[in-house]
Amino acid sequence: MAESDTDKNAPLLDVRDLHVSVGETDILKGIDLTVSVGEVHAIMGPNGSGKSTLASVLAGRPEFTVTHGKVLYGGQNLLAMLPEERAREGIFLAFQYPVELAGVRTWQFLRASVDAVRRHRGLKELSIREFDKLLDEKREVVKIDPEMLKRSVNEGFSGGEKKRNEVLQMAMLDPTLAVLDETDSGLDIDALKIVAEGVDRFRSPSKAIILVTHYQRILNYISPDRVHVLMDGRIVRSGDRELALELEKKGYDWIRESVAA
Amino acid sequence: MTEQRVISRKTGVEDTDYKWGFELDIESDIAPRGLNEDIVRLISAKKREPEWMLEWRLKAYRHWLKLGSEEPKWANVKFPPIDYQDMIYYAAPRSQADGPKSLDEIDPEILEGFNKLGIPLEEQKKLSGVAVDAVLDSVSVATTYQEMLKKVGVIFCSMSEAVKNHPELVQKYIGSVVPYSDNFYATLNSAVFSDGSFCYVPPGVRCPIELMTYFRINEMDTGQFERTLIIADKGSYVSYLEGCTAPMRKTHQLHAAVVELVALDDAEIKYSTLQNWYPGDKDGNGGVYNFVTKRGKAQGRGSKISWTQVETGSAITWKYPSVILQGDDSVGEFYSVALVNNHQQADTGTKMTHIGKNTRSTIIAKGISAGKANNTYRGQVKIMPTANGARNFTQCDSLLIGDECGAHTVPYIEVRNPTAQLEHEATTSKVSDDQLFYLQQRGLSLEESNYMIINGFCRGIFKELPFEFAAEASQLMRVSLEGTVG
Ligand SMILES: Nc1ncnc2c1ncn2[C@@H]1O[C@H](COP(=O)(O)OP(=O)(O)OP(=O)(O)O)[C@@H](O)[C@H]1O
Ligand SMILES: [Mg+2]
Numbered sequence: 001m002a003e004s005d006t007d008k009n010a011p012l013l014d015v016r017d018l019h020v021s022v023g024e025t026d027i028l029k030g031i032d033l034t035v036s037v038g039e040v041h042a043i044m045g046p047n048g049s050g051k052s053t054l055a056s057v058l059a060g061r062p063e064f065t066v067t068h069g070k071v072l073y074g075g076q077n078l079l080a081m082l083p084e085e086r087a088r089e090g091i092f093l094a095f096q097y098p099v100e101l102a103g104v105r106t107w108q109f110l111r112a113s114v115d116a117v118r119r120h121r122g123l124k125e126l127s128i129r130e131f132d133k134l135l136d137e138k139r140e141v142v143k144i145d146p147e148m149l150k151r152s153v154n155e156g157f158s159g160g161e162k163k164r165n166e167v168l169q170m171a172m173l174d175p176t177l178a179v180l181d182e183t184d185s186g187l188d189i190d191a192l193k194i195v196a197e198g199v200d201r202f203r204s205p206s207k208a209i210i211l212v213t214h215y216q217r218i219l220n221y222i223s224p225d226r227v228h229v230l231m232d233g234r235i236v237r238s239g240d241r242e243l244a245l246e247l248e249k250k251g252y253d254w255i256r257e258s259v260a261a
Numbered sequence: 262m263t264e265q266r267v268i269s270r271k272t273g274v275e276d277t278d279y280k281w282g283f284e285l286d287i288e289s290d291i292a293p294r295g296l297n298e299d300i301v302r303l304i305s306a307k308k309r310e311p312e313w314m315l316e317w318r319l320k321a322y323r324h325w326l327k328l329g330s331e332e333p334k335w336a337n338v339k340f341p342p343i344d345y346q347d348m349i350y351y352a353a354p355r356s357q358a359d360g361p362k363s364l365d366e367i368d369p370e371i372l373e374g375f376n377k378l379g380i381p382l383e384e385q386k387k388l389s390g391v392a393v394d395a396v397l398d399s400v401s402v403a404t405t406y407q408e409m410l411k412k413v414g415v416i417f418c419s420m421s422e423a424v425k426n427h428p429e430l431v432q433k434y435i436g437s438v439v440p441y442s443d444n445f446y447a448t449l450n451s452a453v454f455s456d457g458s459f460c461y462v463p464p465g466v467r468c469p470i471e472l473m474t475y476f477r478i479n480e481m482d483t484g485q486f487e488r489t490l491i492i493a494d495k496g497s498y499v500s501y502l503e504g505c506t507a508p509m510r511k512t513h514q515l516h517a518a519v520v521e522l523v524a525l526d527d528a529e530i531k532y533s534t535l536q537n538w539y540p541g542d543k544d545g546n547g548g549v550y551n552f553v554t555k556r557g558k559a560q561g562r563g564s565k566i567s568w569t570q571v572e573t574g575s576a577i578t579w580k581y582p583s584v585i586l587q588g589d590d591s592v593g594e595f596y597s598v599a600l601v602n603n604h605q606q607a608d609t610g611t612k613m614t615h616i617g618k619n620t621r622s623t624i625i626a627k628g629i630s631a632g633k634a635n636n637t638y639r640g641q642v643k644i645m646p647t648a649n650g651a652r653n654f655t656q657c658d659s660l661l662i663g664d665e666c667g668a669h670t671v672p673y674i675e676v677r678n679p680t681a682q683l684e685h686e687a688t689t690s691k692v693s694d695d696q697l698f699y700l701q702q703r704g705l706s707l708e709e710s711n712y713m714i715i716n717g718f719c720r721g722i723f724k725e726l727p728f729e730f731a732a733e734a735s736q737l738m739r740v741s742l743e744g745t746v747g
Binding site: 059060061062063082083084086087088092093095098099101102103104105109112113116117120152169173 | 693694695696698699700701702703704705706707709713714716717718719720721
């Protein structure tokens with residue numbers, strides 16, 4: 001990146017030496033990550049290594065404390081922003097465990113969030129007709145039954161339906177940076193294809209995607225620019241698509257050993 | 262359908278969270294403080310009541326004396342003793358001394374007041390599709406849509422008018438569901454009730470519009486003791502709405518109403534309440550004591566009585582809209598949202614008494630507590646020996662906002678018939694951080710997120726309300742929680 005350039009040329013996301021803890025426990029121990037528009041980054045790593053923590057901190061989850069480091073988003077200090085401001089500014093988190101909202105109809109939830117985000121971006125509110133048209137279009141992509149939109153958000157949804165619902169929300173909100181936390185977990189083969197194609201369709205030169213995953217399978221559909229391995233709160237290795245294939249074959253031990261060495 | 266059916270909104274009063282707190286500047290005819298036989302006689306005389314009505318009042322008054330100002334003590338509410346001799350039992354706008362008038366004779370200040378409340382009474386502006394009986398302090402000031410109702414044979418008027426014009430109906434049914442000796446407050450009400458609404462729907466008539474009574478306390482230190490009586494004759498249907506507000510006062514005001522419903526064979530009464538009496542300030546000063554007896558008798562075979570209430574106001578709410586399921590195959594329903602904030606207290610619930618065969622009742626009660634407030638659901642399901650095949654389903658859900666509030670569920674079940682089937686479910690939940698974060702991550706503010714979760718919690722109840730009331734209800738929740746969430 002050129003030194004004195006303005007925000008335009010700055011990376012979309014710039015994480016520098018990020019340390020995060022919960023209570024007394026350090027979870028992230030110095031993360032550096034730079035993501036530019038047009039890129040897809042995959043983050044892999046063993047259970048409990050801190051992948052979701054990183055995703056949550058980017059989205060502003062209050063229970064985590066940043067003890068050191070900074071995060072710039074489009075050149076702005078991301079950590080100073082409220083979660084809803086980050087969302088309105090274009091950060092979207094597809095949750096590893098989508099939350100159930102009893103009694104809140106999915107349709108109404110989508111409408112409220114689309115309104116909130118559009119209002120912030122200075123776009124006019126969609127009429128119900130315009131909204132439904134947009135919804136129909138996006139819904140088709142992830143093959144969500146319109147009846148599901150009448151149900152309470154995620155309540156009684158199957159694991160796979162919840163994940164597809166997350167992708168639908170992403171498509172509706174049209175974010176700039178999408179962080180997908182294991183959106184490919186728990187999907188059958190067909191659903192994986194649907195979700196992956198949905199995400200791939202979202203890919204664009206003006207957007208970026210961070211894909212947290214355990215499986216290189218999804219990367220067959222969404223080819224990443226970079227693959228990072230997170231272990232015990234640090235990115236211990238970065239590489240290209242090949243790294244994911246290697247991990248699939250060999251597991252994590254060889255990296256662990258080379259890090260320890 | 263119609264556009265303008267919202268019943269209350271901004272009133273121009275600033276610097277306060279209670280937007281209905283203004284006072285009307287009208288001259289009133291006020292009885293001297295205190296309660297004695299003369300006051301009872303005065304009220305009856307003011308209303309030019311027949312002898313039988315006065316006699317009934319006096320019986321109630323004498324019974325009340327025997328109770329020795331012993332209020333019921335079993336409810337989970339606390340308040341300093343009420344001085345019943347320091348209260349005013351009758352206040353009427355002077356211009357209304359002779360009861361409801363035609364609209365062009367009503368004091369413009371009163372019309373303007375109801376306008377501010379969102380209840381226009383003038384012919385051109387009145388709420389479309391809702392006939393309104395407007396009650397100010399002790400008297401009914403106007404009833405709209407009288408002509409249209411008359412055409413289909415529905416009687417909808419103030420209680421005072423009913424006593425004069427339909428004495429046979431009033432005499433037959435008043436006290437038939439809530440006898441004057443029922444409980445302390447009902448007895449007091451029977452002695453001094455001032456006005457209220459009366460409705461009779463003739464056999465086979467489906468009342469073409471919603472009926473509504475809007476209660477408004479204006480005078481200081483007056484109690485409001487209205488009495489409502491609704492009779493649905495065989496095969497008829499009526500949907501009735503009730504809304505209420507009061508000005509902000511530093512002292513407490515007593516509201517002790519009685520509502521009686523009677524449904525004959527195959528008749529159905531749907532009774533909805535949005536209760537928004539002044540709740541008092543943040544420190545617990547002032548506010549209305551809402552001690553109300555509401556009961557319906559599903560008297561006829563296949564009859565149905567359904568109570569839906571959204572209770573957001575009052576310093577104290579003590580209220581148990583109940584159904585006596587007397588007719589075979591009759592149905593009783595109770596859908597409730599009670600929200601308390603700051604120092605408010607609510608002890609509310611229902612009583613379903615199954616007498617007839619194959620009677621069915623449903624109770625869904627949602628309590629929301631915030632601030633330092635306490636919310637108690639108290640419900641009784643009683644299956645009498647005659648009630649073969651009776652069924653009840655009860656669900657009580659509590660939602661807590663913050664750590665200083667409380668929720669309590671007190672179910673009483675009495676089953677004296679082995680064929681009865683009862684189901685009871687209860688849950689207590691908090692608005693979870695996970696839910697809030699999820700909504701915020703989708704761009705909603707913390708406050709919006711809270712309202713969305715709270716509205717979701719109430720959805721099962723709001724859907725029972727007439728359409729235009731539902732929007733109003735969710736608006737009320739918002740106003741009542743302002744500054745608490747987010
Ligand atoms: N609120 C919390 N309190 C205590 N510990 C936490 C909390 N949140 C996360 N942790 C811990 O931080 C570590 C990292 O968790 P995180 O969810 O980020 O892992 P992950 O890499 O996403 O794992 P997985 O692949 O299983 O989803 C774990 O040891 C977890 O137990
Ligand atoms: Mg995770």
